[in-house]
Amino acid sequence: MSDQIKFIVEKLNQEPFKKNYNLISFDSLEAMQLLQLLSDVLGEIDPKHVVDIREEMPEQTAKRMLTLLGILKYKPPGSISDLSAFRQGLVTGSKPVIHPVLHWLLQRTNELKKRAYLARFLVKLEVPAEFLQDDTVAETNKQYEELMEAFKNLHKECEQLKTSGFSTAEIRRDISAMEEEKDQLIKRVERLKKRVETVQNHQRMLEIARQLRLEKEREESLAQQKQEQKNQLFHAEQRLQRVQLQLKEMHHAVVDSKPESLMKKLEEEIKFNSYLVTEKIPRELESNKKSLYFLQKVVAEPAMSQSDLNVLEIKINEVNAQINQLIEKRMMKYEPIDSKFSMYRQQASIISRKKEAKAEELQAAKEEMSNTERQMLQKTNQARELEGSEVLKGDEFKHYVNKLRSKSTYYKKKRLEIAEITAEYGILQRTEELLKQRHEAIQQQLQDIEDKKGISGYSYTQEELERVSAVKSEMDEMKGRTLDNMSEMVRKLNTMVADKKSSLAPVIKELRQLRQKCQELTQECDEKKVQYDSCAAGLESNRSTLEQEVKGLLEECIQEESNYHYINCMKRNIEVQLQRAKEEMKTYVSPDPQERRKGIREQYTRMILEQENLGKKLREKQKVVRESHGPNMKQVKMWQDFDQLMECKSECFLKQQNQTAIGQVIQEGGKDRLVL
Numbered sequence: 001m002s003d004q005i006k007f008i009v010e011k012l013n014q015e016p017f018k019k020n021y022n023l024i025s026f027d028s029l030e031a032m033q034l035l036q037l038l039s040d041v042l043g044e045i046d047p048k049h050v051v052d053i054r055e056e057m058p059e060q061t062a063k064r065m066l067t068l069l070g071i072l073k074y075k076p077p078g079s080i081s082d083l084s085a086f087r088q089g090l091v092t093g094s095k096p097v098i099h100p101v102l103h104w105l106l107q108r109t110n111e112l113k114k115r116a117y118l119a120r121f122l123v124k125l126e127v128p129a130e131f132l133q134d135d136t137v138a139e140t141n142k143q144y145e146e147l148m149e150a151f152k153n154l155h156k157e158c159e160q161l162k163t164s165g166f167s168t169a170e171i172r173r174d175i176s177a178m179e180e181e182k183d184q185l186i187k188r189v190e191r192l193k194k195r196v197e198t199v200q201n202h203q204r205m206l207e208i209a210r211q212l213r214l215e216k217e218r219e220e221s222l223a224q225q226k227q228e229q230k231n232q233l234f235h236a237e238q239r240l241q242r243v244q245l246q247l248k249e250m251h252h253a254v255v256d257s258k259p260e261s262l263m264k265k266l267e268e269e270i271k272f273n274s275y276l277v278t279e280k281i282p283r284e285l286e287s288n289k290k291s292l293y294f295l296q297k298v299v300a301e302p303a304m305s306q307s308d309l310n311v312l313e314i315k316i317n318e319v320n321a322q323i324n325q326l327i328e329k330r331m332m333k334y335e336p337i338d339s340k341f342s343m344y345r346q347q348a349s350i351i352s353r354k355k356e357a358k359a360e361e362l363q364a365a366k367e368e369m370s371n372t373e374r375q376m377l378q379k380t381n382q383a384r385e386l387e388g389s390e391v392l393k394g395d396e397f398k399h400y401v402n403k404l405r406s407k408s409t410y411y412k413k414k415r416l417e418i419a420e421i422t423a424e425y426g427i428l429q430r431t432e433e434l435l436k437q438r439h440e441a442i443q444q445q446l447q448d449i450e451d452k453k454g455i456s457g458y459s460y461t462q463e464e465l466e467r468v469s470a471v472k473s474e475m476d477e478m479k480g481r482t483l484d485n486m487s488e489m490v491r492k493l494n495t496m497v498a499d500k501k502s503s504l505a506p507v508i509k510e511l512r513q514l515r516q517k518c519q520e521l522t523q524e525c526d527e528k529k530v531q532y533d534s535c536a537a538g539l540e541s542n543r544s545t546l547e548q549e550v551k552g553l554l555e556e557c558i559q560e561e562s563n564y565h566y567i568n569c570m571k572r573n574i575e576v577q578l579q580r581a582k583e584e585m586k587t588y589v590s591p592d593p594q595e596r597r598k599g600i601r602e603q604y605t606r607m608i609l610e611q612e613n614l615g616k617k618l619r620e621k622q623k624v625v626r627e628s629h630g631p632n633m634k635q636v637k638m639w640q641d642f643d644q645l646m647e648c649k650s651e652c653f654l655k656q657q658n659q660t661a662i663g664q665v666i667q668e669g670g671k672d673r674l675v676l
Contacts, residue, residue, distance in 0.1 A: 004103045011106040012037075016044060031093025035061065038098055041105050042068055046116040062091045063569050071119045072112050073308070074104060108305060121151050125561060144557075207515055242377055272362065280359055 009026050012019040017040065029037070036053050042065060043050035049068060053061045066087065076086040076097075089097030105112060125144070132138050196202045587599035 004099060008099065008102050008106060017041075034095065034098045035093045038065065038102060041102060045072070045105065045109065045112045058091055059573060062087065063573055065090060067565070067569060068116070069101070071123065072105075072115055073305075074101065076100075111305060118155070120558075122148060124148070125564060207518065208511075210518070211511065211514065238377060238381065241380070242373075245373070245377070272359070275355075275359060276363075280356065 005023060005026065009021045009023060011017070012021055012026075019037075032053070039049060039051055039053050039061070046068060049064065051061075051064070056064075076083060086097055088094075090101075127137065127141055132141060196206070199205070584600055587595055588601060
């Protein structure tokens, strides 16, 4: 209980209550203050319950709180017989009743806010059957149920959107960014319009640009259609390949098998399929239907809290324990005849489980085989796309292997030849280096001889002249080829320009017709747009008026609903009071004295007599205490004085003992000095 009160005080001191309580101040609250505190907490959950309880009757306060607690699915602790005590404690503001309610409400405030919000729209009004005979009332009730279902769907979609990760802030940010981009684009378009207006024939150029854009869009759509048709053709080729593969497999199976084996295989497939159709699939379908029914039932029920789940788990554990006890009792009462049947039943159940397991394994193997075949087809198509040929099988593959072996021997032979050529290349490279060294030595000797003769650089100058003459002849030849190429290019360009003019002539003619048609369509589009704008404005005004009417009707419906609930609760309260009054009259009029004693009047009479007797005894006891108060106080004073006197005597006695002990010590010291 102390932990419960600590939790309540801690929550009440936080937002949005800010009560600044401590354990002592909270425990010292009176009944009315506790009820007002409970009403404030309920008002935080449902704003309709923000009420000052001093301004309403106690019966209304109790009825309002009980109604909201019932909607929130609060379960009072204890059995059904304690419900009347709970109601009475709620009316009187009893702490043992109010504290658990506050603890339960403050534990799950957010969840209860959501439940209270949904209860405003999902608590169905119970209309009596005689009122539903009226067509107007029945139609209104039907519309009310449809609106309730629509609200459920919208609320589910809203929750899904909240949990899907979309943020309204991000969406608003994106919208603002797009609006800014839109403004920038509008400004850019206006600038471009102003710039284009200064150009001659800008309308004609704009028209041509529009036509170009339309043609590009048409080209993109045609390219997309072409790609779709290519994909369809690819899928059709894949299906054809699959069918051809299945046909080949069927041919191989027919060639390699006999009629008896085919019949046996077909019988096995028929048995397996019949088992699936008659036993396995109906059982799985039934189990799926049951699970779907339970799931729909769970979805139809309102949201459950953790405490409700804990209660359900406890009930499930109790039911499982009872089932185990019944199974043990049944096993203890087993008879030998039933034991034989049970053995056969166990064997039959084991065989059926094995059969189901093998059927599942067979089905899984078939699915795996189909997946493998599908993968094989994909790999075959990929290999065909990469290499341009089909995957080889059987004799073709053996022939391909033999061919590959012959190519490998040929490759090895050529590799040896390449090695020999490489070795010869190394020898030739070394020979070239030696010849270069010899050439350099000869050139040096020639230069020395030229220096001696006085004609140094003669050989180098002769080589340069030969090289320059060769380069000049190559450049002249290249210039001649370039002139020929340029003349050929000019001729080709002239022919291409003429061809383009001849090919564009019908297109230009068609473009003129299309331009005229485009102007007519633009004018018609402007007229239709004006009509559309006027119609949209009228519909928008009608829609706004209808929305206002619907809003008013919804408010009236909510008001009528609250009035109905209030009247219904008042009726139930009055019926309960009338029932209690009838029972009291019945017990009061009853001739049986035992029955009369059960009446409230008799109970209160007995309680009044008991309280009066208790008051008399207490007054007598008070009188005796008053009479003996004076002598008793004197006696207490005398005992206090006696206690002080005894304390003084004990102190004097202790002082005297200390003085005698000191005197003896002094005398003994004097005697010792005399002896010395």
